[in-house]
Amino acid sequence: xxxxxxxxxxxxxxxxxxxxxxxxxxxxxxTDQNRIDTLHTVLPFRFTDQSGETITENDVENSVxxxxxxxxxxxxxxxKMMETxxxxxxxxxxxxxVKFLSHSVTPERDSVSVLKKYAGRKGIDGxxxxxxxxxxxxxxxxxxxxxxxxKEQGFLNGSAQFLHTENLILVDQRGHIRGLYNGTVAVEAxxxxxxxxxxxxxxxx
Numbered sequence: 581x582x583x584x585x586x587x588x589x590x591x592x593x594x595x596x597x598x599x600x601x602x603x604x605x606x607x608x609x610x611t612d613q614n615r616i617d618t619l620h621t622v623l624p625f626r627f628t629d630q631s632g633e634t635i636t637e638n639d640v641e642n643s644v645x646x647x648x649x650x651x652x653x654x655x656x657x658x659x660k661m662m663e664t665x666x667x668x669x670x671x672x673x674x675x676x677x678v679k680f681l682s683h684s685v686t687p688e689r690d691s692v693s694v695l696k697k698y699a700g701r702k703g704i705d706g707x708x709x710x711x712x713x714x715x716x717x718x719x720x721x722x723x724x725x726x727x728x729x730x731k732e733q734g735f736l737n738g739s740a741q742f743l744h745t746e747n748l749i750l751v752d753q754r755g756h757i758r759g760l761y762n763g764t765v766a767v768e769a770x771x772x773x774x775x776x777x778x779x780x781x782x783x784x785x
Contacts, residue, residue, distance in 0.1 A: 596778060601619045601757075622751055627713065627718070629713075644752055645679040646665060646748055648749070649729065651686040652684065657746050661763030664772075667769040675708075680710065684712065684719070699711055750779075
């Protein structure tokens, strides 16, 4: 799943950040606005963050955001993944054009108060990095339909059971998926930062 895009396309990498339109994450490089308008976008959503605030797609509109799925009691991949997110977060802390959404996959355990304590321990600012909880069905649905987290990446038995995944997904200002990264690999933070900078520059053109 984390093969280089060069291997996927079989050619040299074009400039810029690709789009991802399908669950197989085949990259699409295009500047054709008519083509871009037909590509997959994240569906509307509604969750609650660690401050008890309702967070919807409107809160990340016109922002680049990095999203992932975790749970606060996770002893294995989540600490590594969240550390990678934290590195990127520190780079853009205070920049309202970049945001972070981390969805709990055990929402029945990760209540607002639990997420708030976790955020406090990790030094997470609720204005820019939102730890999200809500109905399990809604979280599973957005994972699968919006961010293409499929069986091999985290699901069992259709969408009834969720296993946490190391994937980090980058979404642009218009809700298009623009990046897939292995959050347990610390050096991925550099690649994420590079892609975010490209997307911010893309918006300013």
